[in-house]
Amino acid sequence: MRYTDRITLHKTLGRQYDPSQGKTVIAVDDGVVLPCNLSRLGIENTATAFGSVEKEIVVARLQFLYTDDVDKAVISDQKYKILKHIPHKRKSVFYLEGVDEWT
Template sequence: MRYADRVTLHKTVGSGYNPETGKNEVQVDTGVILPCNTSPLSLERVKTIFGSINKEVASVRLQRPFKGNPDKAMIGGNRYNVLRHVRHRSESVFYLEEVSVWS
């Protein structure tokens, strides 16, 4: 398995008003950049795991177990919310839902 992609895992610090955009925005930490393997989930699998086919979910595999609890991720400039973090003995798997704005 190739770990050619890069994922940045973030944790939410808080939310606040941004005077430049005039909206309340989520503030995140600087994040951790890690090599990963990304692959989209099929609609059948998304329905089985999450019960809805309206979500576009990607799975991200890391080479080593990740001990933190991130709730946001970024891959190639796209923003994702972490739906589930599965910790295995030798690796970590994240299920990410793509969003346009972090909430």
């Protein structure tokens, strides 16, 4: 398996209302950039795991175990929310759903 893609993992630091934008703004840390292997989850597996075929789920596999607490990700300037993090003995798997803005 090739780990040629890059994922930036972020943790939410807080939420604050910004009157100039008229909405709540999410503050995240600087993040950590890691090599990963990306693939899409099939329709049948999406329906089984998440109960809906409407979602498009991306699977990010890391080459090593990642134990920090994160809830947001960025891949190629596309924002994702982390639906599920599965730590294995020697590697980690993240199930991601693409979003326009973090909530």
